[in-house]
Amino acid sequence: xxxxxxxxxxxxxxxxxxxxxxxxxxxxxxxxxxxxxxxxxxxxxxxxxxxxxxxxxxxxxxxxxxxxxxxxxxxxxxxxxxxxxxxxxxxxxxxxxxxxxxxxxxxxxxxxxxxxxxxxxxxxxxxxxxxxxxxxxxxxxxxxxxxxxxxxxxxxxxxxxxxxxxxxxxxxxxxxxxxxxxxxxxxxxxxxxxxxxxxxxxxxxxxxxxxxxxxxxxxxxxxxxxxxxxxxxxxxxxxxxxxxxxxxxxxxxxxxxxxxxxxxxxxxxxxxxxxxxxxxxxxxxxxxxxxxxxxxxxxxxxxxxxxxxxxxxxxxxxxxxxxxxxxxxxxxxxxxxxxxxxxxxxxxxxxxxxxxxxxxxxxxxxxxxxxxxxxxxxxxxxxxxxxxxxxxxxxxxxxxxxxxxxxxxxxxxxxxxxxxxx
Numbered sequence: 001x002x003x004x005x006x007x008x009x010x011x012x013x014x015x016x017x018x019x020x021x022x023x024x025x026x027x028x029x030x031x032x033x034x035x036x037x038x039x040x041x042x043x044x045x046x047x048x049x050x051x052x053x054x055x056x057x058x059x060x061x062x063x064x065x066x067x068x069x070x071x072x073x074x075x076x077x078x079x080x081x082x083x084x085x086x087x088x089x090x091x092x093x094x095x096x097x098x099x100x101x102x103x104x105x106x107x108x109x110x111x112x113x114x115x116x117x118x119x120x121x122x123x124x125x126x127x128x129x130x131x132x133x134x135x136x137x138x139x140x141x142x143x144x145x146x147x148x149x150x151x152x153x154x155x156x157x158x159x160x161x162x163x164x165x166x167x168x169x170x171x172x173x174x175x176x177x178x179x180x181x182x183x184x185x186x187x188x189x190x191x192x193x194x195x196x197x198x199x200x201x202x203x204x205x206x207x208x209x210x211x212x213x214x215x216x217x218x219x220x221x222x223x224x225x226x227x228x229x230x231x232x233x234x235x236x237x238x239x240x241x242x243x244x245x246x247x248x249x250x251x252x253x254x255x256x257x258x259x260x261x262x263x264x265x266x267x268x269x270x271x272x273x274x275x276x277x278x279x280x281x282x283x284x285x286x287x288x289x290x291x292x293x294x295x296x297x298x299x300x301x302x303x304x305x306x307x308x309x310x311x312x313x314x315x316x317x318x319x320x321x322x323x324x325x326x327x328x329x330x331x332x333x334x335x336x337x338x339x340x341x342x343x344x345x346x347x348x349x350x351x352x353x354x355x356x357x358x359x360x361x362x363x364x365x366x367x368x369x370x371x372x373x374x375x376x377x378x379x380x381x382x383x384x385x386x387x388x389x390x391x392x393x394x395x396x397x398x399x400x401x402x403x404x405x406x407x408x409x410x411x412x413x414x415x416x417x418x419x420x421x422x
Contacts, residue, residue: 008038013075025081042073057088204283205294206254209317213339214251243353243399245380255301280312287321357401365415368392
């Protein structure tokens with residue numbers, strides 16, 4: 001980890017700066033990020049400015065107010081919702097005599113702690129390196145310093161030059177490793193495309209319940225906690241969608257407002273799974289009073305990564321937390337679910353099938369000995385009804401997409417009849 005992680009339990013004062021004519025990160029989200037890092041939020045100082053102060057980011061009077069509040073609350077850390085220049089950060093730390101952490105730095109440390117796979121760790125490291133490139137402050141004591149010797153430069157080489165060179169070398173090596181990962185992902189994606197296997201990706205604001213929904217649908221055991229970024233590493237499972245057959249479902253990293261650009265760049269290989277998906281399930285925490293704002297923030301990230309044109313459906317999650325009156329507003333929606341309680345999942349699977357191109361039911365007539373085709377249709381989840389005829393043949397009512405119907409039409413021993421109402 002390139003940045004020293006703040007110790008759990010440290011008392012933290014939030015600095016919410018609201019700049020006019022600028023997109024300001026959500027204050028509630030900043031507090032949630034702090035709690036996800038196991039920091040204790042003691043209070044919030046709000047500052048409103050036309051533009052950042054070149055020396056402090058905030059005005060000198062606000063600096064004194066922050067100093068007094070730090071002393072009053074015994075806070076050890078000041079957490080800001082905006083990125084500061086290295087000079088502004090250094091000036092505030094010296095004046096306030098406390099550690100200052102920006103929102104981006106906190107997200108990076110949370111990501112570093114939560115990444116479990118080799119790929120996830122590489123992505124986080126790349127994001128940290130790109131961020132560190134712009135500042136070279138703190139967090140570098142773990143890197144070996146050149147002390148001089150044969151073939152090495154002497155005292156004439158400044159420390160910052162050594163840092164910059166080591167940073168550039170490590171950045172290049174990490175990018176190469178991630179490039180290899182991206183090639184493997186592309187190969188896997190081509191394999192799925194050749195087999196005609198659709199990919200459905202879960203996207204949404206962090207803590208919307210994506211991993212819980214993923215576990216409920218796939219019977220997987222992905223970590224699901226009431227924390228921001230509880231899971232980072234993308235997980236894939238094969239599921240059967242009625243009519244569409246085998247589908248790859250992908251659980252992806254949660255989004256936040258103003259996702260740091262370094263993270264978007266670093267997680268490009270992972271986010272490409274979203275871009276190349278056949279369908280997105282936009283999971284929304286409908287119990288969140290700010291859910292409409294969260295939807296806009298997620299759509300902004302989707303636009304940034306080039307996935308806004310991918311077909312998507314909204315999944316209104318956590319319906320069990322709504323009152324009966326609130327549920328009435330969504331009662332006509334097949335996408336109102338409770339992943340934790342398992343409510344509405346069958347209807348959701350039907351809706352996914354429709355979105356993937358499942359057409360009206362058809363009748364299929366199979367000979368008595370064609371158990372192979374019958375088993376294949378059941379495995380594809382396409383069978384709605386079955387009738388055994390007097391001559392031993394089997395009549396199946398199936399609901400499938402055009403691809404599966406096309407495969408049936410190619411079978412000489414199968415009779416595909418006109419659509420029926422079921």
